[in-house]
Amino acid sequence: MVAIDSINNAGELDIMLSRMQEMVTNYIREGEHRIRPVVNFRNPNELYKVVDFSLPDAGSGADGTFDLIKSTLEYSVNSWNPRFMDKLYAGANPIGVISELLLAVLNSNTHVYHCSPVFTLMEIEVTKAMGRLFNLGTNAGGLFCPGGSASNLLAIVTARNTLYPSIKKEGYLPRPFNPTADYGKLKIFTSSHSHYSIDKGAQLMGLGADNIVKVPVDNNGRMRVDELERLMCGSIEKGETPFFINATAGTTVLGAFDPIRRISAVAKKYNCWLHVDASWGGGAIFSNRTRSSGIEASWFDGSELADTITFNPHKLLGVPLQCSMLLTPHNGHLLYAQANSLQADYLFHGNPYDLGAGTIGCGRRPDAAKLFLSWKFYGKEGFGARIDRALDIAQQFTDIIRCRPNFRLVKNSTSFLQVCFWFVPPRIASFIEKDGSLLANVTKELHKKVNQRGDFMIDHAPVEGIPDFFRIVINAPTVDLHDDLEKLLEAIEEADSSIEEWNEILQ
Ligand SMILES: *Cc1c(COP(=O)(O)O)cnc(C)c1O
Numbered sequence: 001m002v003a004i005d006s007i008n009n010a011g012e013l014d015i016m017l018s019r020m021q022e023m024v025t026n027y028i029r030e031g032e033h034r035i036r037p038v039v040n041f042r043n044p045n046e047l048y049k050v051v052d053f054s055l056p057d058a059g060s061g062a063d064g065t066f067d068l069i070k071s072t073l074e075y076s077v078n079s080w081n082p083r084f085m086d087k088l089y090a091g092a093n094p095i096g097v098i099s100e101l102l103l104a105v106l107n108s109n110t111h112v113y114h115c116s117p118v119f120t121l122m123e124i125e126v127t128k129a130m131g132r133l134f135n136l137g138t139n140a141g142g143l144f145c146p147g148g149s150a151s152n153l154l155a156i157v158t159a160r161n162t163l164y165p166s167i168k169k170e171g172y173l174p175r176p177f178n179p180t181a182d183y184g185k186l187k188i189f190t191s192s193h194s195h196y197s198i199d200k201g202a203q204l205m206g207l208g209a210d211n212i213v214k215v216p217v218d219n220n221g222r223m224r225v226d227e228l229e230r231l232m233c234g235s236i237e238k239g240e241t242p243f244f245i246n247a248t249a250g251t252t253v254l255g256a257f258d259p260i261r262r263i264s265a266v267a268k269k270y271n272c273w274l275h276v277d278a279s280w281g282g283g284a285i286f287s288n289r290t291r292s293s294g295i296e297a298s299w300f301d302g303s304e305l306a307d308t309i310t311f312n313p314h315k316l317l318g319v320p321l322q323c324s325m326l327l328t329p330h331n332g333h334l335l336y337a338q339a340n341s342l343q344a345d346y347l348f349h350g351n352p353y354d355l356g357a358g359t360i361g362c363g364r365r366p367d368a369a370k371l372f373l374s375w376k377f378y379g380k381e382g383f384g385a386r387i388d389r390a391l392d393i394a395q396q397f398t399d400i401i402r403c404r405p406n407f408r409l410v411k412n413s414t415s416f417l418q419v420c421f422w423f424v425p426p427r428i429a430s431f432i433e434k435d436g437s438l439l440a441n442v443t444k445e446l447h448k449k450v451n452q453r454g455d456f457m458i459d460h461a462p463v464e465g466i467p468d469f470f471r472i473v474i475n476a477p478t479v480d481l482h483d484d485l486e487k488l489l490e491a492i493e494e495a496d497s498s499i500e501e502w503n504e505i506l507q
Helices: 009-032 044-050 061-075 094-106 117-133 148-163 166-170 197-204 225-237 260-269 281-286 334-340 367-403 426-434 438-453 481-497 502-506
Strands: 141-145 186-191 212-215 241-248 273-278 308-311 324-328 407-409 418-423 459-463 466-473
Touching (some): 009 061, 094 367, 148 308, 148 334, 225 241, 367 418, 418 438, 426 438, 438 502, 466 481
Parallel strands (some): 273 308
Antiparallel strands (some): 407 418, 459 466
16 A cells, blocks of 8 residues: 555656657557567467466556566567557557547546636647538537447437427337327448448337348448439338438448438438448548549549538547547438437536537547547648658559459559459369359458458458458558568468368358
């Protein structure tokens, strides 16, 4: 037990920060230069043996704690290594680490202005600035939520409460169960390739998973607007009430962008809320290419027509997890409190700068400050350059795969930053020609072998009837076409060579 009068926080922190500084900079350097593998992977039983997970009665002080920090670094995934291509986020960056430190030092809560005045204004300004990029107009703004799924949930609740405010007090009582209701079963429309958080949000709200209509996609994975309208009309004919359309800007697996402008016309016609889930793709708004005349210009075309937009800076912009926001053109962050509060007079009693009034939670992390500081550091142009570089590398990598024997692209072109492909082992190519579904097992087997080596971390996925393929995410600003991506293709070829008998595996 430490005596209160002997507490010297500043001195203790000073000593620990110096120790920490050396440890983390070495760790980052080794990851960045691929000296340290992406992961020194242990399954749970093995991990219990090498890391001390016991919780002591007597504190072990800096020495004991630093041993634990050391083994945490040793057995965790080093996302600074650009060969971590498994998920939609990559390593953080130096200003990201510094901003997390600032948040921890201040230990602030952005629910009310007087507890976090600076962070509150940063949140208001950075959501306004993002709103301007998406052309949401002068009343745009938003709030940060603990992740893209939470932002999507806040969008669905806000839409429902704005369109059908009686539900706030009376609960959800649709026709035909309640013949006098002004709504039937509420329906959500989203593409079959959209993120599962939409389904989760609907479940949480008691709408039921069966009331999410999955709209088919075209060959490029984009929502088919003709099918959307057809399905909506069918639903209305049955007495149901479509109220929410989710368009995805950058789907999780294939990176497709739904056509927002055309979807918005359908939303208007049938009085639906238009939400754009740009959790993943949203970062691309920083690229000038989205304001040019190329294919990239179509990605956010019509974004000004959205009622809400989710965007996760923790994915494409390298801001540390979590960092996600829900933007809106309608009255900025005040929309959420207006829609979700039961007190119509909240505005006159509450402080409009108390951001917590609008979110589902109470206390909130000042995640906005992380984006704000990162934007200050890199500028809009720095973010744009990061995206452009990634887009170029994804294109070049796609071209390499197209020409390389035994590799086959899932789609002939890359729509975004996910490069999706199969490896067809030459020894069994003729079997695969007859039965393409074998590719799922081939991919899984090769994937296991590549990830076991520890120097790469990649993912695989199936999508709607298409057998599992490799999905390589190009995001880290340090990923190198030759040193990382071509080496990965070699690693896949080596994994194939190391397999003695494919036939046994495929049986
Ligand atoms: C990642 C992602 C989400 C979920 O974001 P979390 O922060 O992981 O909750 C939602 N939608 C899309 C399209 C995504 O890519």
